[in-house]
Amino acid sequence: MSGMGLGMLLAHVTRGHDLVVWVSFLSLTIFHMYANYKAVQSLSLSTLNYERTSILLQYFMEHGEVLTPEQVSKQEHILPFWSSWRKLLRVKLPHELVHLGAKASMLAHSDMLLIAKTRSYYTNANYFLLDKDGSVCIFIHKQAVATDVLKSFVHGLVLARFMQKSKSCHTEAHQWMDEKYNTFISKLKVEGYSTERLLSHSIVWKAHWVYGPLDEKTK
Incomplete structure (x- = not known):
């Protein structure tokens, strides 16, 4: 009610003064957008999305602990990609290097050869990963x-991180998942x-694949 009252008062005071009306309108619009931005930033959500998971994982890999929802909310990017400086600089956040639910039809012969070398790491998993052109493609099993x-x-996030540091990235990522994933989830x-x-x-x-007697994966 107070907002409506102030709005009516402002409309009465600025009546007939076009410049003052526009300045008031733009000022209040900017303030309104800033208030909405701070309101969204103050939200502390406990669900896991792409960026939130990436922030939590990165901190855990560096410090061995996880951030609280309040701490994570301060690090999340609220504005969309197209409105930020990252588009101009072509900078990608860690979670933007991981493509979930890739199409099996995109696999080339060279990709299949790479998968054959790393298939042992995903024998008991309902997914497998492919590092390609600096990104990680995740293929999900139907089950x-x-x-x-x-x-x-x-x-995929772990693999993307190790891809920048080691040639044996699949081995190190698999080892990290075996040793640290359950601890990460527990925390x-x-x-x-x-x-x-x-x-x-x-x-x-x-996709659907099965393992034969010799652990051969077919699609």
Whole structure:
């Protein structure tokens, strides 16, 4: 009510003064947008989306602990990609290097050869990863459940991180997942995060593969 009253008062005072009206309108619009920005920034969500998971994982890999929802909310990017300086500089955040739900039809012969070399790391997983052109493609099995999707995305983030440091990135990423993933998830639960699923787009493309007697993967 007070806002409506002040608005009516301002309209009465500025009546007939076009310049003052426009200055008032622009000033109040900017203030309104800033207030909305701060309101969204103050939200502390316990669900896991792409960027939130990436921030949490990066901090955990560096410090062995996880941030609280309040701490993560201060680091998340609120403005969309097209409105930020990152588009001009062509800078990608870690989670933007990981492509979840890649199409199996995109695989070339060279990709299949690379998968053949790394397939042993995904024998018991409902997904497999392919590092290609500086990014990580995640192929999801038809039988994968929500927890598999979350694990595959975390694995993809870990692989993307090791790709920048080591040639044996698949080996190191697999070792990290074996040794640290369960600890990471446990610490997330302690801080109140929901670890049952990853908030992601609908995964339309899923693949089906089986392992033969010699652990040969076929599609």
